[in-house]
Amino acid sequence: MKLSLATALVLLLAAAPLQADRFKDVQVEETKLADNLYMLSGAGGNMATLIAGDKVLLVDTQYAELAGKIKTKLQQLSANRPLTTLINTHLHGDHVGGNSALAANIDIIAHNNVLSRLTQDAKFPRNGLPKTTFTDQLSLHLNGQTVRLDYMPPSHTDGDIVVWFEQANAVHFGDLLFEGRFPFIDVSNGGSVKGYIDNTRTLIGMLNEQTKVIPGHGQLTDKAGVQRSLDMMEATLAVVQGYKAAGMTEQQAVDKGLGQQWQSWHWNFITEERWIKTLYHADVSADVN
Template sequence: MKKNNRFATFFGLFSAASLLLSSHSVLADRFKEVEITATPLATNVYMLTGAGGTMAAVAATDGMLLIDSQYAELADKIRAKLATLGTGSLTTLINTHMHGDHVGGNAALAANADIIAHRNVLARLRDNQNFDPAGLPKTIIDTTTTIKHGDVTLILEPMPASHTDGDLLIWFPEQNIVHMGDLLFQGRFPFVDFNNGGNVQQYIENTRYVLSKIDDNTQVIPGHGELTNKAGLAAELAMLEQTLALVTAMRAEGLTEEQMLERGLGEQFNNWHWNFITEARWIRTLYQATTPL
């Protein structure tokens, strides 16, 4: 009987290990075809795309700065791409907010670097038992803060809670660039994360604020979507305002949430629908945002 128990225990451990290896393989496979691409925006400043939130990089003679880290499984690919842009290791990582597709690679990429984020990002990641503590922020931003990396100045500006309660804008004043993180889903309905402090009306106000600070030549890096400009951001604001007005009007008519879903927002917003935030999910978001407390 003891022999059988030992065999059962061994078999159980072997099965668990096999499942773990299998799950790691599945995770690796989902990014197998992903390529990290770099688009030059200014001298030593690049926009990087892969899977997850859009990144940006700043090259300097003494190392690299990166904005957001995507997923841990992409760390080797991201590191390899950074090596083609400049010399030295990653010395600074800035997180625009706390979602996994923006911070998942923190520990794998930047355990030995200075990780900078909004105070609420530290609090939320610290509470996440699945987050590797080696990737926790080390420098906390409470107020607008200016840093220098090589010859490039960056201004980190905490924003009132909108996408989450830990959003940062990153301004490149001399290059006329702004990285908005998930304060912008270019050409798409946005994700407003109510569970982590999100607020639709403040999302609109923050969009309006950025528009007031940029000009026609500003390069706007979104958290998701294509590189854009003031006109692209203005189109996003118009969509936000118009769809909120539509849902507010439907509420005034006495429509239920399900009736709103059946009516929809109209053909003019078909192109804003995407696989994560569909028209139905955006209507539900706006319905929740307009529900009296």
């Protein structure tokens, strides 16, 4: 049963050729956060683009099948300037799938662990691999705009960064936020439930009421939206750890469920059952991520 998340991911990846039709009707749409900053959505993880003079920066690339539509949208928003820098928030295929098609000839920046894990994936195009990596923090200065990349300790994976757009008071959380949904915590790629909750709490402390928060999945949100996600995780973790302390098996915990209050967070990838199993196996001891 422990393999269920990994198995689901493998099945999703194996089904990739079948998804070609799915992308046919996908539109890449922008949400304006500032004069030069947009959130972009299509299929897969939300992207962001910053246009700073002759510099055009993109955060994440969704899927290779969408590269043409993403490029068209970037050209519209940037008055046909070429993309100059790509940042990857982490290694998952719905965030890096378009790397090769969009950024083979420009700088691609990610955490060290993203490069090492993607390098081990023989199917990942070599010209889509990160070229610049870092350990803790990296700042980019693009024609007066400051973009700060902060590494976060193991949580969604072991290579998660958040991207701060300082002048716009905006931040891309990568998959450290699934807005309004149960999050995916990829233990097989170094993720941790405790790390995910701790990072969420840390990040809330870095936001103010006006900060615009781009989630990896879901709608543009703010500090209150991140707080709702934290409240959900803390409450449901307490419920499931309580079941475990009472001697319930994983299946008994699943059968008992989380109750009506959290139903709206259930979605097709991380169902209530999967979230309960994730929480059931969470290592919540103080000194272990």
